[in-house]
Amino acid sequence: MKDISIRIVIADDNSLLLEGLVAMIEKLDEFTVVGTAPNGDGALELIQSLRPDVALIDIGMPDKDGLEVTQILHQDMPEVKVIILGLIDLTDEIMACIAAGATGYVLKESSFDHLIETIKAVYRNETFCSPRVAASLFSRIAELTIEVNEQIPINSVKLSPRELEVINLIAEGMPNKEIGLRLFIETQTVKNHIHNILDKLQLHNRFEAVQYARERNLLSKK
Secondary structure (H helix, E strand, O other): OOOOOEEEEEEOOOHHHHHHHHHHHHOOOOEEEEEEEOOHHHHHHHHHHHOOOEEEEEOOOOOOOHHHHHHHHHHHOOOOEEEEEEEOOOHHHHHHHHHHOOOEEEEOOOOHHHHHHHHHHHHOOOOOOOHHHHHHHHHHHHHHHHHHHOOOOHHHOOOOHHHHHHHHHHHOOOOHHHHHHHHOOOHHHHHHHHHHHHHHHOOOOHHHHHHHHHHOOOOOOO
């Protein structure tokens, strides 16, 4: 019996790819695949139960996609390192994954060897990042610094009661679909509310919106 080194959970709705990936990883002594899931909800339940070292999450899955799963894991189980699989080489998409809390990503065209090196890197609290993405990250940090120095006065922005409800549910870690169910509105309507919130506040993503609300005591006390 091999010693367990890096414990991995894999989530992918493509059964053929999932089985192939498990078989290839299991041949390597330094890894053990402790569980697999065919969708986002199953991945969250499995990871909650098994607490692996690394979770390999496919970007496109039914119910909750890779971004939604990563957001929830980053909030509830930050010790689990998430690598998002199957990205296309677009800076905006990669940056969204990083913002969601991913510690690594693997492009569609990447090799198996690259995946293995990425797993080892994130396990060591390191990561691979292309020069182009690194440049975008530096640029984003510079933008955030400017935004901190030029924060919008609280009284200059009026959020509707519904928009405040949406921000509070985002802060609870709910994905768009669950927010819609809670508020009895369509998922697209939730997305519209989030777009309007970000536009009003001149922010870039839902996490910045939650931080904005938290700093101004706009979140419900529980």
